[in-house]
Structure formats: structure tokens, C-alpha cells
Amino acid sequence: MQHSPVIGSGIPALDSILQGLRLGDNVVWQVDGLDTYRKAAIPFVRQALLDRRRVIYVHFIPHCDILTPLSGFLAEEVDPRPGFDSFSAQLNKIIDENGRGVFYVFDNLSALVAEWATDELLANFFQLTCPYLRELDTVAYFALTRGQHSHSAVARIRDTTQVLIDFYHVGDRLYIHPLKVWDRYSSQMFLPHLLSNGILTPVLVSGDASAISQTASKSPLKVKADSIAPWDSVYRKLAQYSEDELSFLEATPEIQALKQELSQMIIGGHPEFRRLADKYLTLNDLLSIRNRLIGSGRIGGKAAGMLLARRILLNDSSELDFSGVLEEHDSFFIGSDVFFTFLVNNDLFRLRLRLTRNSQISPEEFEKVEERFLAGSFPQEIMEQFKDLLAYFGQAPIIVRSSSLLEDGFGNSFAGKYRSEFCVNQGDPEERMEYFLRTVKLVYASAVNPDALSYRHLRGLGESDEQMAILVQRVSGMRYKSFFFPPLAGVAFSHNLYRWTDRIDPNQGIIRLVFGLGTRAVNRVGGDYPRMIAVSHPQLRPEVGCKVATYSQREMDLLDLSANDFASTPVARAISDLDFPNLHLYFSFLDDGYLREPSGPRLKSLKDGILTFNRLIARTDFVKIMRTLLAKLEKAYGYPIDMEFTAFVDAEGRIKINLVQCRPMRLTGLTEVASIPEDIAPDCILFRANRTISGGTVPNIRYILYIGAESYARKASLELKQEMGRIVGEINRHPEIVRQQIMMMGPGRWGSSNVALGINTTYADINHTSVLVEIAREEAGHIPDVSYGTHFFQDLVESQIIYLPLYPDDPQADFNLEFFQNSPNILSRILPEAQRFEEFIKVIDVPAVTGGRFVQVVADPRQQQALCFIRDHEC
Template sequence: MQEIAYNQQNYFRMQSTLAEYPILRDRIIEAMLNQLVRDQVFSLSEIQVLVTEKAIRSQTREGLNNPFIQEGPAGWEHRLSRIRAHLIIDQYANQYTFNKFIETVNNIVENRPVEKEPDFFWHNVEFASTESIFEQALQLERDSAAGNADTLAALSGAKTVLIRRCLSEDPDFIEVAKKHLKVQDIYEVNQKKIGQGPIGGKAAGFVLARTILQNSADEEIRSTATTRDSYFIGADEFQTFLATNNLLDIYDTCFLPDQERWDRYPFLHQRFQEGALPGNLTNPLRRIIGEIDGRPFIVRSSSLLEDSYRSTVNSIYESVVVPNQGTQEEGLVQLQAAIREMYAQVFNPQAIQYREKKKLVNTPERMGIIIQIIRGHCVGNYFFPDLSGFSVSQSSTRWSPFGKPHELESGYTRFVLGLGSHALYRHSSDFPMFVRLAEPIIPETRKGRIFNHFSQKLVAVINLKSNRVELIDIADIPTEKYPFSLFAAQNQVGGKLQSVQRSSELDRAVLTFHDLIYKTNFVKILRSMMTSLDEGFERPVAIEYSVICDFDKSSIPTFRIQIDKCRPIVKPAALSNAPCQPTGEIRKFIETEFNVIDKLEKQIHYVVVVEPRGNYNRDGLQYWIRTLNRELADASFVFFSRRRFGVADNGPGIRVKFADVQNAAALIELSDPKTGEVNDFPGGTQFYSNMIEIGIAYIPVFLGSRNTLIDWSFFETQPNVVRQFIDLPNEYRGMIRVLPAKGYQGYGSLTLRSSLQDGKTTLYLTR
């Protein structure tokens, strides 16, 4: 297409007229474009090339010497939009009379209330504004519902563009979402969004999950699945924040050596907290705080790389709970600080290491934001949901030998009384409830005289008086004000469990959830929901949820289950290596029937033993574990301990995050019920999810269980070669040992093998 000079009189008259139609201006310009295409003045591809060329030249003219870094996606789209409009008016002014232009304007105005036909070709949908696509796609959806089959192709095209612009750019998600989401669903989400860009993977996942459940053929699912009041910030605002605060240079952080990232992060984090949010967000955020009206809320990440179908980034960004019990201005300040915290976490060394491990560090990350109102009950000064938890529709392992011997688990749930943070983070001595969905049986460790030791004892709540999130003892919850305690707790009397009475206190209570599991339909409903989501997403899924129990009509509660997050499960290749039968002379080192992974085999060079003792510096131990993990990156090794890995508190567990151990082939945890050293199954925690996503196997060993074996002489006789890798300070020597697999009693190699066919996980030595 040749550029031609302006017909100046026509051009300026058209510009002047368009200024009188501020709302319809975009639609008038689209109609002008369609006329030019119909009359073959140019093709869409020709004008797209010219618009792009002019946009690039305009960047140079405006002094952008590195446009990719200096101008975010929102700025680039705005630039393209303005140049495109100018070119369309220019070409139209040279091809048609002003009277023809006025006819086009009048046609748009006259047909505005009800349009029988779209005003632009659907093959031109990429050029249209989002508002125009919504307006006409909604009409197409109404026509389709009325039986007009001719609109289906156009409707599908419109949905594709709207999902990509408003929800997620993941092509696999778009293909699935088109089957379930109506244009009206996408429109309602867009009405809750502020700023530019899609809402990101996590938000898109729970929007799709909510729609699937609300459209279920099962009335029980429809009546139980409730919506959560949510607001969204488009992912393009992240780039705008960086540009506004001169932070674009910190992308280089992703390519620095690991330790240098850790050294720089406190300074970078401070720069983010001092940064100003884009000005276009201030008034909408103030409006959101007004609509929330003093209720607690949570701010979650929703980046474009999170929770995708192909290579999901999962649970690496931490959410921020805002109690919101002050003034609206204080609530706004807390919300803005939480958003800046979400943005800063993109450059957290833990997150960068995770993206490196998944080969995503070269893919630019853009952070969307979810703002969700927390639903719950007020019990005294405390506010919390009745239940919060995590569930998977299909497990990637067979957790216990008591299930079907050669089949994976059909799914499980891990839940707690109170806020979900207590279920998602591992603690040194607390035990969230773990239930298999197919067979909801309370684990044997929760029964007998030691049940109190293996139960949840702390509850995460929002203290409305102190305006803080706190962990409180279950005994601090007054039973007479909390009817759900009848189904969550039992009292321990004389070594036996008895039902809690309304008038009793919870000073001797144990959270067994016995009546919830056996006397209500909670597990059945959750299992049905997981099956429905599994089918809707067309692959296994994992969800986070919260539950409100109502006792309005009966002594048996009804449930309102809110889906807070839903993502497809992606099994990494590192956990999919088909095992071979061992050959030659073998000696078993460790064997267990718990948490068996199908078709896994890895060669192991070192066993790293972590044995904390005394009153040690937990930050220091974490640093040396992380350093050793980095030094052993080129070797294959496993961590071994009697303590829980990945705890979030300062108790007796090992406080590390997944990035501190991410190069390991497996984590082996030893439990001994006789001594009370029992490690809970971490399935559902963020730590465990991170491990599985990057291919680290979790191997629990329960002493005293049938067919459990461990060769203690290996630990007693193999030399400690830790000094070959790190120089431990005196206070940590003996706490971390590196034992080579080669050379033990003449054996040459150590192999980790897990197979459903065998029904066990074995580490064995071969000559």
C-alpha cells in the first residue's frame, strides 16, 4: 500500500466531527476501516505493516533508544491504536467525500441500540477495541441462543480474542475456556478489572472453575459452589509500574549469579515498596476499598506464567492478608503496599531460581493481581472461615499401602479449621487433616491414645481487635459461640474421645473432624466437584478452597464452598523416567511402601544428611543448605532427615524453601511413631507443590511399618565429604553431612527406583 498525502480539508473536517462523538468514535473508525477493506483500497495485512513501521519510527522520534524495555505492552498498544486511527482517517479522507463519511456516522448512531449485523468484519477482530468486541459479541451470543447457527464461527472468534485480552494468553487454556465461558461471563470479569492487560493465569483458572461448577448438571454442586467477591488488576500495569519508577533495569537481576541476587534483593525490595503505583489505579483502588466496606481481604498474585497448561509456575508468590479493620484510607494504604509486594516478588531470588529450573527465566514475567474478600464467621474477636484447604482430583502418587496396590490415588484433600495459610504452609508440630477422597478414612495415626499429638492444635485467624493475622490455640475458641465445633472437634476424656457439647469448652478438645467426615456429605460434595473440574479442565486439577457452614435449617450443616484457586496439574518429566529391572548383585539401602511414584528411576551420587541439634541459628542452617544445594547442582543427591523439611516456623523442623533444595533428586523424611517423631504428609502445601512441579520426589519412611527397611550401617560407616563442597562453620559441623554412595562395602552405585507395579520405593546399591 502506498502512502498518500492528506486531503487536508476532508481530513480536518472528519477529525472535528469525530471529536463530537467521544463514545462512538472507535466504532465509527472501525466502520471506516471496513469500508476501505470492502472496496479493496488496502488489505488488513498491508495496514498492519504500515502501522507497525510508523509506530517504531515514532518511538525513535520520541527518544526511546531501547523501546522493548522503556515502553510496556500497554504503552505500545496505545501507540498502535493512535497511529492506526490516524491512518484510517487519512485514507478515508482521500477516498471518499465528506457526505459519505456523514452517512457512515449516521448509520452508526441510528443502529446503536440494536444491531442485527456487526459493523465490522470478524476477520478484522484483532483491530477492534475490546469494548466494541464485547458489544457485538453479546449480540451474537443472543442471536446464537435464539437459534441462529450462522453466528457460531464469528462468536468463537470473538471469544478467542476476548479470553486472550481479558483472561489469559495461554493457548491451551483459551481452547478449553471457549467451551465453558459465555461472552457474558468474560464481560462480568472485565467489569471487575482495573488497568490494562489480562488478569493472569491464577485468576483465569478460578474464573473458569467457578463457571464449570455453576453450570454443572448436579444441583448439589450448583447450590454448594459459591462465588467470591473478587477484583483484578491487569498484568500490563506491572510493566507500567516498573517504567514509572525507573525499575526496568532490574530485569538484569534474573541473569546474575545466585548469591548476588540474594545480596541485592533487600535493596530491590525497598525500591519497590517506595515506588508509586500507576496514577490510573488510584481512584479505582479507592472505589474497591469503599465497596469492600471494612471486610478482610486477601491480595494474591496472578502472573501470566502462573497455573498454565504447559509449564506452570505454581505457588512461588506469597499472598498478603489485609485485616482491614481501620479507616478506608488505612485500608487503601495497606492494599497499595500489598500490590507493591506482589510486584517485588517477581524478582525474589526464590522465584527466579524456580523459573530457571523450569526454563522460563528468559520469558518476561508480567504480574496480574487478584483482590478477594475473605468470607468467614466472627467468633468473639476472631474472624475465620470454618474450613480452608487444598485438594487434587488425581494424585501423582499412591500415598499408602492400604489403598489399591497398583493404582494411583483418586485424589485427596488437606484442610484446617481457620484461614488457609495454615494448610498451605508446613509447621514443625501441627497436623492438618489429610483425607483420601475415594475412601474418607481418618488415618491410623489420628486414633488411639496419641491422637492429640497428631492433630491440628493451632488455628489461623484474623484478630478484629488487634487488626492482625494470628495463630491461636483451639482452646481460645468459645464453643457456645461456634456451632461448627460440634463437627470439627471431640473432647479427650479418660483416653477416649467424646462429642463436644454446646456448653463445653475446648480446653481438652482434639480436632479430629470425625463428625464432619462421617456424618455430613462434605467429602462427597468435594469429590463430585473435583470430578467435575477434572472433566471440565480436561486434565487433573488442584484447587484451594474455603468453606462456610450454615446451620439455619438443621442441626446438620450445609456448605458453601468457594474456589479460591484452580490449576491444571503438570507432571514434570523428571518424575516420568521408566524404571528398568536391576541387574547384578544388589543391596537394599532404604525401602518403603508409602508415597509410591509410578515409573521413576534415578542414579544417586550422594546422601545429604541434615540433623539439627541444640539451639541453632535457623537462618544460618538455611543458608548453608542452600549453598550446598548450589554446589551439588551437577551431581545427583538426596536429602535425608528425621525432621520435616520446608516448615514455616521456628520449631524443630528444617526451615527451608523449595529453592534451597531444588537440585535434589528426592527428600527422604524418617518418622518413628514410638518416639513421637512423625512427619505429616506434606501434600497440598506450597513446599510440596513446588517440589513436585520441578521433579523432586518425596519419600516418607515410617519405622515399624510393614516392609519398611533402612540400612543404618551406611550412615555409621560412610565418610563425610562435606568439605569437598562447602566449608561449614564449627556451629553447623555435624548438622550437615555429605555421604558418598560409591564405595559402601564395595558397592559402586546407588539407584532410586519407584514403581506402582512393585508397590514400593527402593534405594538399592549395586556392584
């Protein structure tokens, strides 16, 4: 396409961002006052006159002038008071008489509503005038007062104009945020920019952008005003009051009843959630949620947990004022009703019903189901609200997260069962919308993925009302070079099940901390280890000496803005310039087998650098803040909690936390006292383990699924390794196995996506096991990850599966390799089609080998000891 000459706006920094104006552009400025509009209009007129352009100022009688007299431009007056017809005719005559290539500045269009009393006529005027001006190769400036017009009128103007820009104050600072720039694109075009001394500085830190955007856009979504549904009826009754009036009237019976009704509609009816919502959420909180809710329905457990946790912390500032610690959030919510509308409109409802009742689906079948979801479409009203959402965030990365009604609830976390999808959110508006819609549909499809169905079935939730709401969050972090990521992220637990020394107080919790996106903290990844911080003794580590380097993080997850995709990269490569803020708080250095800390705030090299976060722990309030935060949330919930977070250290050394997610933990049975028997005959012992997290006793284990570490590492082809997870899953679901107790033992990390590091199973492949053992043989490259805090471990916790890392080479392990190698393999009998895996996967029928005896496992997390032995009156 051949573009017209570039036209200057009079603000060079803006021209750089917009790539200039073009002949035919209509430019609409959404402003917070006439003085703000003048800051855009006057430079434009001066530049146009300097470029020897004809400029006409169209003044609406009898309203205030935008432009003071300047030599060189022509002022034309039009009177809107006689009505739309007369006004349009006057303006049409002016445009006709002045012809092509003229530049125009119009008074604030909001003044027309004062005369015509309707937004509809305002939108009609713009849709009539804008295309005509474009045909004549003009450049025209218009203004709208922000927040004064209906969303439908603004949408019509947005769809018609070529350029739409938000121009507003937050405090005494002035911001420019382009919302639409037709046929132009740059990597920072749609971000909010601070205007100061003629310089536009993009807002690159998520917390700053959130605070600015939320202040500037109180009601960012189009909402139909004519609905008679109870939802909107209750909302309208409450919305007639101001915030101050609601605070004053909230205790009255009428307002209390309306609040209860609105809370039921938004949060739901679970007694514990209702208790917390009634205590901590105000009416203004609920109305704020409604203002950011797309469609209708509930917001789901994940969204409710995040909002409640924030409010719990902000309401009580007796020990620590969290208003100075927590980042602002400006999340949006896609209501659960939209999920059902999508299913019904795209002929997917019966498919979901069938899959839910059946509770089993293969990965191959699920891929076809995903394709059907991806082919679906949304109603026009919802699409308009999606446009508002994307316009609000601009090019800021966002994450689309499942928030089903059952998710993050009391007893069922659904950790990692449903999808969360990053939208790096780069490209032009059409590209960004296409990718956003894809992520929403993938989250919807995940409601029937194999892991989710297995999880629901095991917990008796197969017939429960499971609607999928969605939480859309701004990704917390900052732009650095062509990347976007937070410096700190992780998961934290108010109760610590992983005590590697008796000095640790389990009631003060534990933190699993990484550099970059928190995906590396909740997923099992290869060759990398997060920093485990016991809150009671933060400087203690499970590792000592040079082992600290072995068990540390080397790679990081981030968003690659240039590739518009999620990526993993070596930490040293991502921050090779060493100018990323506060690196001295995160890195230590290995020197002759000893750790040393950086000598100053600026690192000279990352050679021998290790991510320990030692100075963050020792020299900032990070651990103190997390300790207080975890204790407050556990006290309010009445249960231990786990939470996901991001964090950063600001220029003054203060810690800022973004609370991403919060849910209660289910610990039933995992902290029970289990005494290790001392009188077991040596020939009855199968193994000892000296690292355990969960406790308890599992008697009467009939089957053992055993995959040898050496044969897996040295003999199994890549193809066989990739298929082993599927075979394990078929054994796990076999009717003969399900009726009995089974223990699974395999090399390295169960649940790893990297087959070189372990068996690539999912939750649905191991959910019937009673004990899961990870066999570590370092010479074979298999090192278990005590992955406390990952979604995989959360599955084990909730299913009360005892998890044991086992080091056969440790003299204290008492590993009976002969038993596992020489016992007969019944794999071909129970799964004839898996015969070619017999060399690697062994299923042992214990009573058939031991003369009718069973295996028992006893694990004591306090002593970090576990024993597996053959039960017998002689043992």
C-alpha cells in the same frame, strides 16, 4: 481536634455506626430511587425539627418533591433550566440570606443532569456549594441516583463531601453501606448493613457480603472512556449491547470474532486455556471481568483458573446444581499491564531484567530489592481505581494474590513461589490504602524472589514473558468476636498419590482439611496436622487409636481484626465461648483411648476435644460435593487438578463452597510402576521406607547430604540451625553437585520455618536433589509430615523429586546408621567456609566410600515401600 456537637440523623442505629453527624457535614446518599432517598431525608428533617434546628428544603423545579409538607421547615424553589450560572446564583442567594447553622435537604442532584446534560457541571456545582455550606456550619443532605453518573463526576463529589453513603435495595431488603465518613472511624463503619425495623445489622459472612455488593455495584471501577487502544475499542463495541442481546447474537460471526479478540486480551493465548475459555466463558462473563479489571492487560493464570473452574461447575448441573453450592465471588483483577507501568515509572524494569537473566539472588539481596519496590508509586488513574476497590470492599478483609501469566498453567504451577498477602483492612480509608499499596508492591517484588527465579530457570522459563497480574479476593469467612476466619478450608486433588491402604481408589482424589484459614493446609507448620480425607473412603484414616490425637490440628490461622494482622492461635482459645456454629460437626473427644462423638449440637467443653471433622464427613454432603466437583473439573480440564477452597455449613445444614483456586496437576513420572528388588544383600541396603507417595527409580546417586537427627536436636545451637538452610542451599547449587545426582536426608520436616521441627530450606535450596528423605526420631522430637497438598510437596511433585519419610526406629526400616555416621565428610572440600557445620552436615561421596559404586533408590507408591541400596553386580 475539638469536634462539633453530635447531630442526629433521625436513624439512631446509623448514628451509632457513624458516631453521629457533625456541623459542617455534607452528606451524599447514593440511592436506587426517590423513595429510598425519602427513607433517609424524612427522619433527618423530623430529628432536626425536634432539636429546634432551622431546616430548608431546596426543591428543583420542575422535578418531583422529596419532602411532603411538614410544619416547621421552609421550602425554597430553584430552577436549573436557565443553566448553571443562573441556578448557582439562585442557590447562593438562599444560602447567604439564611446564614449559619441551617440544615438543608436538597432534591436529587441527578435531576440537574437532565437539564444540563453533563455530569461535569453537576460535579462543578457540588465542588462550589459543598465547601461554602461547610464554612457556615450547616448539615446538608444530597442524593445521587446510583449507576447514573460517570465515575469521574462521582469521584469529585466523593473527594469533596464529608459523608458518602450507599443506600439501596437487593430484592426486598434495604442496605446502608457508608463509603466515606470523614474524621470518624469504628470497627464496622464501612461494612454493608441490613436496615430492618430501624435496626442496622452488619453483614459479617463473606458469601452474603459478596452477593449483596456484587448485585448492588455492577460497574464499580472508574474506566477512562476516551482510549483508542484495541482493548477498549473491542470492549466498547461489545458493551453497546445489553446482556440479552449479547446472548442472542453471540453465535454470529462478528460477535464471535470480537469475543475471541477479547478473550485473547484477558485470558491469553495458551491453547489449553483458550480451549476452556472458548467452551465455558460467555461474552457476558468476559465483560464482567473487564468491568472489574484495574488498568489493562491479562488477568493471569491464577485468576483465569478460578473463573474457569467456577464456570465449568455452574454450566453443568446434570448431577448437582452448583449454583446452590458455590459462594458468589466478587473479585477484582489488576491487569498485567499495570505491572510493567509500575516497573517503568519507578526505574525497576532493568533491575528485573538483570535478575531474571542471572536467575540467582541471595535472600539479603532480595530484601534490598523489596525496599526499592516498596518505595515505588502508581499513576493517578490507577490510584483512583484502587480507591474504588477499597470503597467497594469497605472493611471486609481481602487478600492480594499473585496471578502471573505463567502461574497455575499446564505444567507449571509456581505453587507458593509468588506472594499472597492478606489485608485485614481495618482502620480509616487512608490506613487501609497504605497497607493495600504495600501488599501490591510486595507481590510485584516476589516476581524476582530466589525461589521464583530458581523455579523458572529449572523449567527453561528464564526468558519467558512473565508479567505479574494480581487477583484481589474477598477473604471467605465470617467475623467471630474480634477474629475473622472460615470454619473450613483446604486443598483437594482429583488424583490421590497418598494411598495408605489398597482400599483407597486414587482416581477419586484426596482432601487436606483444616479449621480456619487455609494457609495451614498449604504450608508446613509445626506440631499440627490437617485431616486427610481419601474421597473414595472418607472415614478411613492413616492413624488409628490415640494416634489420631497426635496427628491432629491444635492451632489455627485467622485474621485478628483488633490487631489488624494475620495471627495463629490455639483453636480452643479462639472459640473458648463454644458458641461458634456447628462445632459438633468438627470435634470428637478422646475417652480412655477411644474416640467418641458429641452427644448433641452444643459442646459443653473442649477438654480432650480433637478436630477430626468426623460428623462433617458422616452427616453432611461435604465429601459427596467434593467428589462431584473434582470429577467434573478433571473431566473438563483433561488433566488431574488441584484446588484450594473454603467451606461452611449454613443454618439448614447445607454445604457452601468458595472455590479459591484451581490448576492442573503435573504427575509425569510420579505414578510409574517400580518393582522393589528382593535379592539385595543386607550389607548393601542403606534403608527401607514404608511410607512413600511418589514412585520411580533413581539410579547413580553419587552424593548424599546427611544431617543426623540426634546431633541436630541435641547439639546444634539455635544460630547454627537457622543457618543450616543457607548452607544446604549452597551445597545444592554447587557446580560439582549439580552435575551429579544427590539425595538429601535430614531430621523432621524439610521446608519448615520452625527450626525445632526441621531444616528451614526453601525450594531454591533443594531443587537439585533427586530424593528427599525426612528422618523421624520421635525421641528427638522429629516427626515427618506427609505433607501431601502443601506448596512444598507441590514443588517435589513438579520437580519429580522422590519424597520419603523414614522411621529409623521401625524394625522394618533396615536403617544402616553406621554407613551414614562413619563415611568421610567432604563438606570442607567443596565448601571450605562451612567447616564449622561439619559436625552436623555431612556430604558423602558415595563412590569414594564404596569403591566406585553408586546408590540407587526404588520407590513403589502402591506398596508404600521404598528401598535405598548400593548398586553392584553382587547386589
